[in-house]
Amino acid sequence: MTYSFPLFKLNFDQSEETAILNVLHSKWISTGPKCEEFEGKFADALNAKYAVALDNCTNALHLSLVTLGIGDGDQVLVPSLSFVATVNAVKYVGAQPVFCDIESLENPVIDPYEIERKITPKTKAVIVMHYAGFPCNMRSIKKIADSNNIAVIEDSCHAPLSLYQDKALGTYGSMGCFSFFSNKNISTGEGGMIVTNDEDLYKKLKLLRSHGMTSMSYQRASGHAVDYDVIELGYNYRMDDLRASLGIVQLSKLPQDLQRRKIVRSLYINSLGNLSSIVIPFKSYSERCSNYIFPIVLINGCENKRNYLREYLSEKGIQTSVHYPAIHKFKVYNSPSISQPITEYYSANTLTLPMYGSLNESDIEYISSSVIEGVNNL
Numbered sequence: 099m100t101y102s103f104p105l106f107k108l109n110f111d112q113s114e115e116t117a118i119l120n121v122l123h124s125k126w127i128s129t130g131p132k133c134e135e136f137e138g139k140f141a142d143a144l145n146a147k148y149a150v151a152l153d154n155c156t157n158a159l160h161l162s163l164v165t166l167g168i169g170d171g172d173q174v175l176v177p178s179l180s181f182v183a184t185v186n187a188v189k190y191v192g193a194q195p196v197f198c199d200i201e202s203l204e205n206p207v208i209d210p211y212e213i214e215r216k217i218t219p220k221t222k223a224v225i226v227m228h229y230a231g232f233p234c235n236m237r238s239i240k241k242i243a244d245s246n247n248i249a250v251i252e253d254s255c256h257a258p259l260s261l262y263q264d265k266a267l268g269t270y271g272s273m274g275c276f277s278f279f280s281n282k283n284i285s286t287g288e289g290g291m292i293v294t295n296d297e298d299l300y301k302k303l304k305l306l307r308s309h310g311m312t313s314m315s316y317q318r319a320s321g322h323a324v325d326y327d328v329i330e331l332g333y334n335y336r337m338d339d340l341r342a343s344l345g346i347v348q349l350s351k352l353p354q355d356l357q358r359r360k361i362v363r364s365l366y367i368n369s370l371g372n373l374s375s376i377v378i379p380f381k382s383y384s385e386r387c388s389n390y391i392f393p394i395v396l397i398n399g400c401e402n403k404r405n406y407l408r409e410y411l412s413e414k415g416i417q418t419s420v421h422y423p424a425i426h427k428f429k430v431y432n433s434p435s436i437s438q439p440i441t442e443y444y445s446a447n448t449l450t451l452p453m454y455g456s457l458n459e460s461d462i463e464y465i466s467s468s469v470i471e472g473v474n475n476l
């Protein structure tokens with residue numbers, strides 16, 4: 099069915115088309131000058147030293163673990179409330195993911211106390227995920243990680259340009275990983291980025307992104323290199339210039355888009371903020387935020403009630419989603435010994451409402467009053 103209010107809408111216009119055509123006409127469509135330009139602009143926007151453009155964020159997460167030398171026998175702490183790629187990446191390198199619960203329904207991000215409690219001599223890293231674009235408690239997490247000598251990787255897929263204590267999310271850990279999948283804040287179809295402030299990690303990421311080769315095709319084609327060696331076992335995780343050109347345009351539009359999303363969020367909060375039967379996570383967060391999604395959570399709810407509400411909204415033309423089913427409940431990860439009570443409650447009782455810049459006041463009024471009607475019917 100087609101919804102009057104989809105969950106997400108692309109904010110493409112003529113400028114994306116022009117950008118793509120320019121790359122087509124340039125005759126250089128793989129990794130080249132547009133990727134380099136996108137990397138430079140992305141790093142600048144986050145006030146990070148380095149950025150490496152990649153084909154998607156799943157591979158960004160994998161590459162960040164490889165770059166840190168994490169592998170067999172190591173443990174990596176992960177949230178269960180995330181997209182499955184966050185945890186799959188740990189398995190790719192042969193390490194063991196160890197699930198950590200979220201803080202609360204109000205702050206559905208990895209709990210620093212859980213991190214502290216689950217550290218063992220085998221723990222090498224923690225992957226945190228800034229849910230909906232709102233920050234994990236990076237101050238506590240950095241302190242715990244530093245004193246236990248474990249690395250922090252930020253899955254920042256939801257959080258481009260989000261700030262925490264005036265500093266960009268993705269720049270707190272040793273590496274920050276971003277996605278430009280179609281429905282993310284920056285859309286290039288598929289795409290990813292790693293930012294880092296560490297020159298050694300940056301050099302290694304560049305090497306491993308392209309087969310471990312010491313030079314790339316563009317450098318050879320443009321006469322900057324004639325030869326290459328392969329000095330590490332690398333991958334083909336490159337972004338191409340077609341996607342990078344979309345990324346450059348999308349990034350330039352992002353600050354304005356985030357302004358719009360902020361308005362959409364405050365309209366939602368005005369209409370739904372006093373509803374005693376739901377929680378709006380991070381309700382009073384005031385720093386700049388990407389507002390990637392707008393989730394709500396039922397209080398004293400259950401999965402059936404949540405599903406009923408989703409069905410009710412669907413009949414009103416409103417698309418909703420669930421961010422996310424708990425990863426530790428998926429068949430490939432499920433084990434009776436894993437218990438994550440807050441995550442389990444959250445996953446069964448959350449739903450995500452439409453969020454994109456072009457929603458206007460009467461749209462939000464319609465969606466919100468439908469939510470109120472649906473909740474009152476529960």
Ligand SMILES: *Cc1c(COP(=O)(O)O)cnc(C)c1O
Nearest residue numbers: 154155156181183255277278279
């Ligand atoms: C989208 C997303 C990913 C995966 O990104 P891809 O670019 O699709 O590989 C990983 N983690 C989170 C939290 C995401 O939202």
